[in-house]
Amino acid sequence: MVTLTIDDKQVSVEKDATIYDAAKAAGVNIPILCHDKKLKPFGACRMCLVEVEQMKGRLIPACTTPVTEGMIVRSSTPPVEKARKLVLELLMLNHPLDCPVCDKGGDCELQNLAYDHKVNSNRLADEKFHHEIDYNNPLIERDQNRCVLCGKCVRICDEIVARGALTFISRGIETTIGTEFDGPLSCEFCGSCISVCPVGALLARPFKFKSRFWAMTKKKSVCGYCGTGCNVTLGVKDNKVLTTVYDENQGFHNGQLCVRGRFGYQFISSDKRLKTPLIRKNDQLVEAGWDEALALVAERLKGAGSAAAALATPRMTNEELVLLKQLMTQQVGSQNIDHSAGYGHAAVSEGLGKSLGVAASSATILDIQKSDLILAIKTDVYETHPVVGFEINMAVKNKGIKLQIISDKRGKLSRLPGANLLLNKPGSDVALLNAVAKVLLDENLAVTPATPELAAALNDFTPEKVAELTGVAADAIRDLARAYAAAEKAIILFTSGLAYPGADAQLAHAAANLAILGGKLGKEGSGILALQEKNNSQGALDVGFVPGQGGLDAQQILAGCSAGSIKTLLIAGENPVVSYPAQAQVKKALDAVEFLVVADLFLTETAQMADVVLPVCSYAEKAGTFTATDRRVQKISAAIPAVGQSKPEFQVYGELISLLGGQPAATQAEAFAQIAAYAGISYAELGEGGAFAAVKLQPVQVVPKVVTVAVDAGKFALLTGAALYHCGTMSLYGEGTVSVCGEAYVEISRNDAAKMNISEGAEVKLTSSTGTVSVKARISPRMSEGVAFAPYHFAEASINTVWSGAAVTGVTISK
Amino acid sequence: MSEAVATTETTEVEEPVIDLALAEEVIQKYKDIPGNLMPVLQGIQDAYGYVPRITVDYVAERLNVYPSQIYGVLTFYAQFHLKPRGKFIIRVCMGTACHVLGAERIKESFYDRIGIGHAETTPDRRFTFELVACLGACGMAPLSMVNDETYGKMTVQKVDEIIKEYSSLPI
Numbered sequence: 001m002v003t004l005t006i007d008d009k010q011v012s013v014e015k016d017a018t019i020y021d022a023a024k025a026a027g028v029n030i031p032i033l034c035h036d037k038k039l040k041p042f043g044a045c046r047m048c049l050v051e052v053e054q055m056k057g058r059l060i061p062a063c064t065t066p067v068t069e070g071m072i073v074r075s076s077t078p079p080v081e082k083a084r085k086l087v088l089e090l091l092m093l094n095h096p097l098d099c100p101v102c103d104k105g106g107d108c109e110l111q112n113l114a115y116d117h118k119v120n121s122n123r124l125a126d127e128k129f130h131h132e133i134d135y136n137n138p139l140i141e142r143d144q145n146r147c148v149l150c151g152k153c154v155r156i157c158d159e160i161v162a163r164g165a166l167t168f169i170s171r172g173i174e175t176t177i178g179t180e181f182d183g184p185l186s187c188e189f190c191g192s193c194i195s196v197c198p199v200g201a202l203l204a205r206p207f208k209f210k211s212r213f214w215a216m217t218k219k220k221s222v223c224g225y226c227g228t229g230c231n232v233t234l235g236v237k238d239n240k241v242l243t244t245v246y247d248e249n250q251g252f253h254n255g256q257l258c259v260r261g262r263f264g265y266q267f268i269s270s271d272k273r274l275k276t277p278l279i280r281k282n283d284q285l286v287e288a289g290w291d292e293a294l295a296l297v298a299e300r301l302k303g304a305g306s307a308a309a310a311l312a313t314p315r316m317t318n319e320e321l322v323l324l325k326q327l328m329t330q331q332v333g334s335q336n337i338d339h340s341a342g343y344g345h346a347a348v349s350e351g352l353g354k355s356l357g358v359a360a361s362s363a364t365i366l367d368i369q370k371s372d373l374i375l376a377i378k379t380d381v382y383e384t385h386p387v388v389g390f391e392i393n394m395a396v397k398n399k400g401i402k403l404q405i406i407s408d409k410r411g412k413l414s415r416l417p418g419a420n421l422l423l424n425k426p427g428s429d430v431a432l433l434n435a436v437a438k439v440l441l442d443e444n445l446a447v448t449p450a451t452p453e454l455a456a457a458l459n460d461f462t463p464e465k466v467a468e469l470t471g472v473a474a475d476a477i478r479d480l481a482r483a484y485a486a487a488e489k490a491i492i493l494f495t496s497g498l499a500y501p502g503a504d505a506q507l508a509h510a511a512a513n514l515a516i517l518g519g520k521l522g523k524e525g526s527g528i529l530a531l532q533e534k535n536n537s538q539g540a541l542d543v544g545f546v547p548g549q550g551g552l553d554a555q556q557i558l559a560g561c562s563a564g565s566i567k568t569l570l571i572a573g574e575n576p577v578v579s580y581p582a583q584a585q586v587k588k589a590l591d592a593v594e595f596l597v598v599a600d601l602f603l604t605e606t607a608q609m610a611d612v613v614l615p616v617c618s619y620a621e622k623a624g625t626f627t628a629t630d631r632r633v634q635k636i637s638a639a640i641p642a643v644g645q646s647k648p649e650f651q652v653y654g655e656l657i658s659l660l661g662g663q664p665a666a667t668q669a670e671a672f673a674q675i676a677a678y679a680g681i682s683y684a685e686l687g688e689g690g691a692f693a694a695v696k697l698q699p700v701q702v703v704p705k706v707v708t709v710a711v712d713a714g715k716f717a718l719l720t721g722a723a724l725y726h727c728g729t730m731s732l733y734g735e736g737t738v739s740v741c742g743e744a745y746v747e748i749s750r751n752d753a754a755k756m757n758i759s760e761g762a763e764v765k766l767t768s769s770t771g772t773v774s775v776k777a778r779i780s781p782r783m784s785e786g787v788a789f790a791p792y793h794f795a796e797a798s799i800n801t802v803w804s805g806a807a808v809t810g811v812t813i814s815k
Numbered sequence: 816m817s818e819a820v821a822t823t824e825t826t827e828v829e830e831p832v833i834d835l836a837l838a839e840e841v842i843q844k845y846k847d848i849p850g851n852l853m854p855v856l857q858g859i860q861d862a863y864g865y866v867p868r869i870t871v872d873y874v875a876e877r878l879n880v881y882p883s884q885i886y887g888v889l890t891f892y893a894q895f896h897l898k899p900r901g902k903f904i905i906r907v908c909m910g911t912a913c914h915v916l917g918a919e920r921i922k923e924s925f926y927d928r929i930g931i932g933h934a935e936t937t938p939d940r941r942f943t944f945e946l947v948a949c950l951g952a953c954g955m956a957p958l959s960m961v962n963d964e965t966y967g968k969m970t971v972q973k974v975d976e977i978i979k980e981y982s983s984l985p986i
Contacts, residue, residue, distance in 0.1 A: 164881025170890045180886040181868060181897075415879055781876070 004071035019062035019073055020048055030075050031084065031113050033091075033198045034150035035063050038254050039159055044150050046087050047113065050075045059083050081117070088119045091148050093126045095199070102146070104200030106213035110148060131176065136184035138739035139205055139263055140194060144176045147201040153177060153193035160256060162382075162393040162416065163187050177201070188724055189740050190386065191262040195246035195255065206263065206736050207243040211235070218245050219639035220688065222626050223261040224315060224619040225727040227497075227532035228253075228365065228387045229628025230261050231688070234620060239640045240269040241620055251689065252366060258386030259725050263736025267618065268640070270733050272602055274615035275644025285603075285613060290645065293612050294652070298659035300568045300595045301332045309336035309557040309566050313573030314345075314533075314540035315730065316649055317624025317636070318678075319671035321536075321543040323653035323664055324572060331660035335551025336566065339540050340498050340533070341580045342554035343805060347496035348530045349541050351508020355516070356528070357698025359541045360677075362515070363491050363527035364630035364692060369395045370525030373402040373487035375480075377494040377511055378429050378503055380411030380782075383724045384495045385531045385629075389413065402487065404480055406432055408502075408719060409789060410782035422480060426717040426787055427709030427808040428470040429502060432477065433510035434461035434704065435470070439481035440517045446485075447519025450701060454513065457703040469708065485518055489525035497533020498579050499722040499792055502807030509704040516699045532629040534728060535619070539627035542677035542693065554580070555805075561589035568595040572649065573616070575729045577605040578795045581805030582770065599649060602733055605795050615646035622648035624668050625686065627693065633681055634690030715810035716748070716788040718766065720803050723791035732793055744773070744797035747780040747789040748813065758815060766790065768802035768811045775799075777813075788813060831899065837862040838870045842877050852880060852888060856895060865896040901936045901943035902986045903961050905929075905977075910949030912956040921957050922946065924974040941986050 003012045004022055011026035018041055023030045033045035043064035050062045053072035059080060062073075074080070091110060099105045131144035154166045154177060165187035169178045179185055194202045216235040223230045231251035235243040244262050248255045267273075277293035278285040301308055310328045312321060328337050339345065353359035368374060368391045382389030389412070395401040396416045403419040406429065414421040424432050438458040440446045450458070463474035470477075484490050492511050496503050512528055520526045532538055540546075547553045552560055558576070560566035562585070569590070576586045590596055590609045598610040607613045619626075620639045627633050642648065650671070654664035665671035669683035681691050711717045725731070725741035732738060746766060748758070758764060764777045766788075775790065775797045783789060788811065792799045803809050841858035845851040855878065859870050866889055875882040889895040905925060909918050926932060929942050936943045950958050955967025959974075961981060966973060 158881070158884075164883050167881070167883035167887035168891075169887055178883075178886075180871065180882040417879075 002067045002069050004067050004069070004073065006073040007075050013067055015067070017067050019050060019052070019060070019065050019067055019071070022067050023062060023073070023075060028075050030062050031116065032063060033109055033113070033148060034152060036152055036156070036196050037248055038256065039152060039155045039196075042151055042155060045148065047084055049080055049083050049087075051077050051080055085117050085119060088114055088117055089122045089124055092119065092122060093124050094129050095148065096128050096145050102200040103203050103208055104197075104213075108200060109198035134185065135205075137189070139189045139736055140185055140191065141203045141205050141208070142177075142185065143201050143203070144178070146199050147177055148199055149175060149177065150198055151177075152196040152198070153202055156192045156196050157187070159397070160390050160394060161188065161190055161192050162390075162397075162412065166193060188386070189259045189263065190257065191259065192256060195257070195262070204243060204263070206266065210242045211237045216242060216245075219620075220250070221620060221636050221639055222535070222634045223257070224535050225260040225264060225731065226385050227534060227537050227629030228385045229535065229626065229630070229632050229634055229690075230257055230387050231634070232257065232261055234265065234639045236639050241265050241640060253387050253390070256387055256390055259740070260727055260731055260734070260737055261387070264731045264734030266735040267601065267730060267733035268620045269643070270602075270735075272733060273643045274601065274603060274613065274646060277615060277645070278603075278610075278613040280611045285608070285610070290647070293614060294655055294659060297570075297597050297612055297614075298656055300597075301327075301570075301656070302660055303333075304568050305333040306336060307566060308332050308334045308568040308570070309552060309560065310334075310570040310572065311554055311557065311574045311576065312337070312339045312540065312545055313728075314339050314537040315535055315573055315619075315728070316540075317622065317626060317668075318536065318539040318543055318633075318675060319624045319665070319668040320649040320653065321540055321545045322671040322674055323650060323657060325543060325545055326662065326664065327653050327657050327660070328570075329548055331657055331662040335548030336557050336560070337545055337551065338547055338554040338557060339545050339574070340537065340554070341576070341805070343501060343504065344498035344533065345496065345537065345541060345546070346505045347494065347503045347508040348532060348538070349546055351505035352512060352528065352530060354505075355509050355512030355700060355702050356521075357700060358695055360538060360631050360693075360695050361527070361529045361629065362521050362695055362697055363529040364632065365391060365529070365628075366630075367491050367525045367527065367529065368392060369399060369401070371395065371401055371487075371489045371491040372525070373404060373483060373490040375404045375406070375484060375490060375492045375514075376413060377406045377433070377492060378408065378500070378507065379493060379495040379531065380407065380409070380413050381493060381531065382412040384499075384533075384722055386724065388493075388531060392416070402483065404483060406480075409784065409787065420480070420483075422472045422476055423784065425469070425471040426711075426719055427502065428466070430506050430510045430704050430706050431461060431466045431708070432470045432472060433507070433514060434458055434706065435463045435466040435477045436481045436484065437510070437513050437517055438462055439478050440485055440514070443478075443482070445481065446517040448516055450517060454701045454703055484514065489523060490518065490520045491526055492520075492528045493531060495533070496530045497537060497722075498728070499533055499720065501581070501720065501805055504807070506704040506706070509702040512699070513701055513704070516701055521697055521699055529630060533722070535628070536626045538629050538631055539625070539633075542627055542631075543675055558586060558589040561593035564592065566593060568597070569593045570597045570599070571606060571610075572599045575600075575604045575606045577609070578729050578798050578800065579792060581800050581803055583798055583800040584770065586800070599652060601646070601730075604729065614652055615644060616652060617642050617646050617648045621646070622650065624650060625672060625683070628690075631693040631695060632690045633678060633686065633693055635683070635686040709806070709808040711808060711810040714812070716752075716786055716813055718768070718803065718809040718811040719787065719789045720792050720799055720809075721789060723793065726791065726793040729793055729795065732795070744775040744794035744799065745778045745790065746775050746813070747778045747783050749783040749785050749787070750779055750781060751785050752783075753777065753779045756813065756815065758813075762815065765814045766802050766811045767814070768809050770804055771801040773797050773799060773801045833863065833867045833869050835870065835873055838873050839877075842874065846878070852878065852885065856885070856888065860895060864900050865898055868897070899936065899940055901940050903941060903981045903984075904943045904945060906945045906947050906950065906960040908950045908956070908958040909946045910953065910956075912953035913958055916957045918957045920971060921959060921969045921974060924971045925978075928974065928978045939986065941982070
């Protein structure tokens with residue numbers, strides 16, 4: 001620790017702190033434009049000049065100067081104030097004073113500093129800039145005329161996002177921020193650059209002229225897309241969510257968001273939201289009142305027993321899931337409840353459930369930056385959980401944490417410095433992981449001895465034996481095993497969800513075996529972290545929204561509908577017609593079931609088939625808790641009132657329970673208290689950042705079953721998954737995400753494209769044994785020859801017409 | 816006026832077909848050296864005479880550097896050129912000493928003969944013309960250079976001779 005004095009206040013800080021950090025700790029406000037606590041010091045704006053007793057004769061930039069013992073700093077002497085005023089005059093010399101029409105007005109750091117320093121005139125005169133404003137993309141407006149060259153956008157895009165879309169161009173007075181060859185912005189549209197821009201040079205186009213900053217109320221919430229559990233602040237005016245507002249102090253991620261979190265909010269206040277319940281009359285869905293709709297549903301559910309079933313989305317709050325589970329299991333008497341098409345949670349529910357003794361991850365997202373080695377399996381985290389990807393990027397770049405990747409396609413992750421990618425053939429993941437485990441045993445690297453069963457089973461998986469099957473050289477497998485064993489702390493990541501049929505229970509077993517054998521469980525910065533698809537995937541498992549004793553799973557429920565044994569199906573928020581595999585079978589089941597109830601925000605493809613549609617609320621309109629993928633339980637509260645006549649599902653299922661003679665939990669707190677997994681967490685005391693639910697590990701070595709997937713010669717191995725811009729099918733109602741990724745596509749390698757003479761954006765047909773679908777071709781350097789990747793979100797060209805749930809599907813691609 | 820139009824037209828030099836093997840050769844030479852971006856870009860400029868756009872994407876991929884970052888470097892340093900250049904680079908010094916001794920007339924003479932202005936290239940890519948601030952040999956003012964050859968005490972007659980000399984060389 002170093003002790004110094006700032007404005008007569010004594011403060012002790014870490015020895016690598018800067019004067020700016022120390023001032024902050026001392027409660028002294030030093031004005032600055034180019035600083036963000038997530039970014040490395042840069043020293044661009046010169047607003048933070050201070051006087052230092054020991055460095056007399058010149059002014060010292062506080063943000064880049066390290067503290068020294070006994071330093072005496074003065075932050076606002078007349079020379080300092082004079083210098084700052086000059087800096088502001090210089091900045092405003094070319095900066096247009098168009099504050100009345102600038103969206104940043106009221107939230108602009110330059111405006112605030114000019115006001116604070118009373119810069120009401122300028123001693124200098126020069127022409128304003130005349131740069132063309134970039135309107136080339138639908139989300140990010142770039143107005144270089146307003147830029148103050150603080151470089152925060154350039155730095156965040158490199159240091160955190162690792163995209164590097166922006167850079168300083170030219171030099172001197174001609175310097176601008178731009179892209180290569182001044183082309184249009186080609187990036188992920190996460191909007192991180194907008195979030196840190198101190199002025200109005202980078203603006204969110206969907207928010208243009210929507211509201212003055214001060215006219216909005218800022219409501220804190222938790223993002224409703226993926227399982228990362230990012231905290232968001234919603235900008236609300238006239239009961240509408242108009243934008244997301246950046247707060248660098250929010251969440252473990254310091255306000256960092258991805259494209260979905262920042263730009264996918266429009267679904268909340270979308271015109272397409274269902275406003276009233278709908279009841280099918282004469283084969284038409286017509287508007288109805290809640291009483292009529294609920295009475296009808298209650299009548300169908302009453303005494304239905306195991307002829308009823310429910311499929312829920314893990315986007316519902318824990319408390320809503322508790323009530324829906326109570327409704328089904330206690331009032332209706334059916335154990336047929338499930339979510340995520342059944343297989344979508346198997347990696348965690350069955351996989352980790354058996355291997356770790358608890359259906360949850362052993363590590364948290366916070367462990368990533370405390371680890372020595374990250375092993376990412378079959379996931380391009382940047383695409384599936386972008387903010388976790390940012391964490392990995394920072395771990396690798398700032399802390400030198402090693403990154404090992406096992407994946408069937410290349411990705412942004414594999415471009416991080418020092419990343420080692422084992423590119424395996426599709427469907428060979430479990431065999432590859434087994435081979436790594438085998439090396440741990442053979443080279444005496446295992447900390448925990450293998451059970452005889454596992455040891456015997458692994459005999460078939462020597463690196464040499466799997467080299468052909470996996471396409472990975474034996475030596476590379478050995479090196480990976482040695483690196484994993486050598487790391488004091490190592491964290492394994494894999495994805496789990498509807499989108500990732502290949503990430504199944506067997507993969508989880510194989511991954512868990514590595515952690516068990518390698519002795520990586522139960523310590524900080526180490527273990528297993530399953531990255532689950534939806535914002536409350538972990539909560540759905542903790543609540544136990546899975547088939548009860550003798551109950552049917554999701555696939556069996558749909559089969560039961562087709563066979564006639566399930567007569568009433570309640571679908572809460574899921575959209576199986578698009579997101580479940582084998583569309584023809586799903587449609588057949590939903591056609592066959594006598595009575596279909598769908599509770600959703602929108603009239604989805606599934607809701608269109610329903611007999612009763614119940615309009616329910618988005619996360620912005622309700623209270624409750626979500627559990628992030630690492631078992632962080634976080635509380636949300638309503639930011640806006642319910643849209644139309646929609647109701648929170650907590651209320652809907654509560655009323656149904658009452659109608660069927662039961663006693664629902666009266667409050668969210670009461671329902672929360674019923675969740676055994678969260679014993680020890682008080683609903684009332686859950687604050688910002690939430691609380692981690694305890695994970696008690698009882699590791700067991702489970703022998704994974706290895707199923708080899710064979711794709712016929714001449715066919716492509718089609719992998720399905722999620723696109724960076726989407727999560728499930730809900731993001732298709734977020735205009736922002738749709739505006740940059742609105743159509744189904746298939747990614748193929750350059751060589752395959754050349755062979756088939758397919759150009760970028762060309763319409764191609766994917767044909768499998770179950771059907772054909774037309775999508776746009778994308779030529780991607782990350783694909784290997786013979787491998788294709790298609791995201792599953794898009795209803796218009798739904799990939800589940802050709803995909804039946806297999807990890808790898810053989811398809812032909814034709815023009 | 817017609818001259819001005821002619822000048823603009825001459826700057827539209829068609830980009831030749833780029834053989835990336837040359838770029839790969841340069842990358843091979845420096846690929847394991849930290850801080851290799853500058854020598855790689857300089858090598859590429861030597862190989863192609865300028866830095867073609869396609870090589871920027873190629874270097875970005877091979878060295879795992881953002882294309883934007885490369886563009887930033889290329890635009891920061893005056894030594895890099897993003898457009899095809901002539902075989903013979905004519906530099907006319909406009910520094911103080913040269914100015915006093917008539918650099919303006921030398922500039923005009925070159926313009927009269929090859930019809931291109933500052934930082935422009937003839938369509939046949941024989942000549943690129945540049946005005947520079949000082950070549951550092953004021954004793955020889957007014958001074959011009961063609962590639963690495965220096966021509967001191969320039970006169971209008973010498974301009975004719977230079978153009979004649981370099982026009983007869985193969986390109």
